[in-house]
Amino acid sequence: MAALKELKERIASVQSTLKITSAMKMVASAKLMKVQSSMVALSEYERRFSDIVAALVSDPDVEVASPLTLEHGEKRRACLVALASDSSLCGAFNANAMHEAVSAVEELLAGGFSRVTVYPIGEKMVQGMGRYVAARGEKQRNSEAAGSSAPSGEIDICLDYRHLVGKHSFDGIIPLADRLMEDFLAGRCDRVCISRCHFHSMGRQVPMREQLLPFNRVSRANVDRSSAVDYILEPSPDTLLDALLPSAIRIILYNALLDSITAENAARMVAMQTATDNAEELSDDLTLEYNKRRQQAITSELADITSSSE
Numbered sequence: 326m327a328a329l330k331e332l333k334e335r336i337a338s339v340q341s342t343l344k345i346t347s348a349m350k351m352v353a354s355a356k357l358m359k360v361q362s363s364m365v366a367l368s369e370y371e372r373r374f375s376d377i378v379a380a381l382v383s384d385p386d387v388e389v390a391s392p393l394t395l396e397h398g399e400k401r402r403a404c405l406v407a408l409a410s411d412s413s414l415c416g417a418f419n420a421n422a423m424h425e426a427v428s429a430v431e432e433l434l435a436g437g438f439s440r441v442t443v444y445p446i447g448e449k450m451v452q453g454m455g456r457y458v459a460a461r462g463e464k465q466r467n468s469e470a471a472g473s474s475a476p477s478g479e480i481d482i483c484l485d486y487r488h489l490v491g492k493h494s495f496d497g498i499i500p501l502a503d504r505l506m507e508d509f510l511a512g513r514c515d516r517v518c519i520s521r522c523h524f525h526s527m528g529r530q531v532p533m534r535e536q537l538l539p540f541n542r543v544s545r546a547n548v549d550r551s552s553a554v555d556y557i558l559e560p561s562p563d564t565l566l567d568a569l570l571p572s573a574i575r576i577i578l579y580n581a582l583l584d585s586i587t588a589e590n591a592a593r594m595v596a597m598q599t600a601t602d603n604a605e606e607l608s609d610d611l612t613l614e615y616n617k618r619r620q621q622a623i624t625s626e627l628a629d630i631t632s633s634s635e
Contacts, residue, residue, distance in 0.1 A: 328618060329615065329618055329619060329622065332611060332614060332615040332618065333615060335611055336608060336611045336612060336615060339604055339607050339608045339611060340604075340608055342600075342604050343601060343604035343605060343608060346597045346600040346601045346604060347597070347601050349414065349593070349597045350594055350597035350598050350601060353590050353593040353594040353597060354590075354594050356590045357587065357590035357591055357594055360583060360586050360587050360590060361524075361587045361590075361591075363583055364524070364580070364583040364584055364586075364587045367576070367579065367580050367583060368580055368584075370576070371573075371576045371577060371580040374569075374572070374573055374576055375542050375573055375576075375577065377569065378540070378542070378566070378569050378570055378573045379542040381558070381562060381565060381566055381569070382394055382540070382566070390566075391540075391566050391567065391570050392509075392510050393506065393509065393510070393538060393539060393540050393570050393571070393574070394539050394540045394541070394570070395539055396539055397512065397515040397516075397539075399515060400436065400437040400438045400439075400515055400516075401438065401439055401440065401515055402438065402439070402440045402441070402442065402513065402514050402515060403433045403438040403440070403441050403442070403514065403515060403516040403517070403518065404441070404442045404443075404444065404505060404508065404514045404516070404517045404518070405426065405429055405430060405433065405441060405442070405443045405444065405517075405518050405519075405520060406444045406446065406501070406505075406517070406518070406519045406520070406537070406578065406581070407422070407426035407429070407443055407444065407445050407446065407450050407454065407519075407520050407521075408422060408446045408447060408450065408490070408519070408520065408521035408522075408581065408582060408585040409422040409423065409426075409445070409446070409447035409449045409450035409453070409490075409521075409522075409585070409589075410422075410447045410448075410449050410450075410490060410585075410586075410589040411447050411448045411449065411490050411491050412448070412449070413449065414593060414596060414597070415589055415590075415592040415593035415596055416592045416593070416595060416596040417592075418522055418530060418588065418589055418592035418593070419447075419449040419450075419453070421522055421530070421532045422447075422449075422450065422520070422521060422522045422532065422585070423449070423450065423453040423454075423457075424532065425520045425521070425522070425532035425533070425534060426443070426445075426450065426453075426454065426520045427457055429518055429520045429534050430443065430457075430480060433516070433518070434477065434478035434480075438478065438515070438516070439477075439478055439479065440478065440479045440480075440481065441478065441479075441480050441481070442480075442481040442482075442483055442514070443480065443481065443482050443483070444483050444485075444486055444501065445482060445484070445487060446486055446487060446489045446490055446582070446585075447487070447489075447490040447585075448487065448490075450487075451482075451484060451487050454482055455482065458480050458482060461480065485501075486500075486501045489501070489582060490582070490585075490586060490589075493582055493583065493586060495575070495579050498575060498578050498579045498582060499575055501578065502571075502574050502575040502578045502579075503571075503575075505517050505537070505538065505574075505578075506538070506571060506574060509538045509539070514538075516536065516538065516539070517536070517537040517538035518534055518535065518536050518537060519534060519535050519536075519537055519578070519581050520532070520533070520534040521533065521534075521581055521584065521585040521588070522585060522588045522589070522592075523584055523585075523588060524584055524587040524588040524591060526591075527591050527594070527595065528591075528595055530588035530589075530591060530592050535581075537574060537577060537578065538574070540570060540573070540574065
């Protein structure tokens, strides 16, 4: 009877977990529908807006340039906006986002930058970057103590914008975008990149990175002169670029944030669906085992009663 009681308690525990995972799947589904609709609408707007700016920059018939499009001569400091989620239970989403961010930092340092400042967005990225920097510092100290070559370059972490995943809005992303542009224009930063998990489909979130500054999206414009869009520019191209390019940077950064949040909710929905399916299967197996043991116990009792009466 003790075994039957334990099985019954375990079945109740699994069914309780099943209710939780099922509820979390529905919550993730509702959040996904909301943020995905915003992301899809903004993606089309961002693509067309960036195409206009890129066409303006790359048009050979128009002599125009902006400091935000120019490469700096020196490689001193780079900035990385690394996106992840505030919570777990979303499969490998955070691990993939963290791996992509670490790879981006390592490539920037290997590419000649002496310092990389990371702007982690999302508590899981904050925690992961903290562990990475601590482990890297420990490795540097051990290498120096052993007299071998230590990893070169320094890594800073800025936590001012860690909350943007939970409270995402275009107004919230503007201070970060403006800060990055100000640092780039002042020479305090020579390159700005973004790393995140891109929403490819419900079952696939692809780690990716892109360069935000200097703005180099010429490839996104239709530069084929046979089919290029002929824009009528008014006022002057320089005035237009000064007005449009900062807005394009803000929109690109906000679109990356929405893309990451969409990928997160898709990953969480799939993870909770998988957990719910596994819980249902385990509950069925435990119920079958419980019924078998209960039937066996009843049969044994009947056999004992029959044998004692004889």
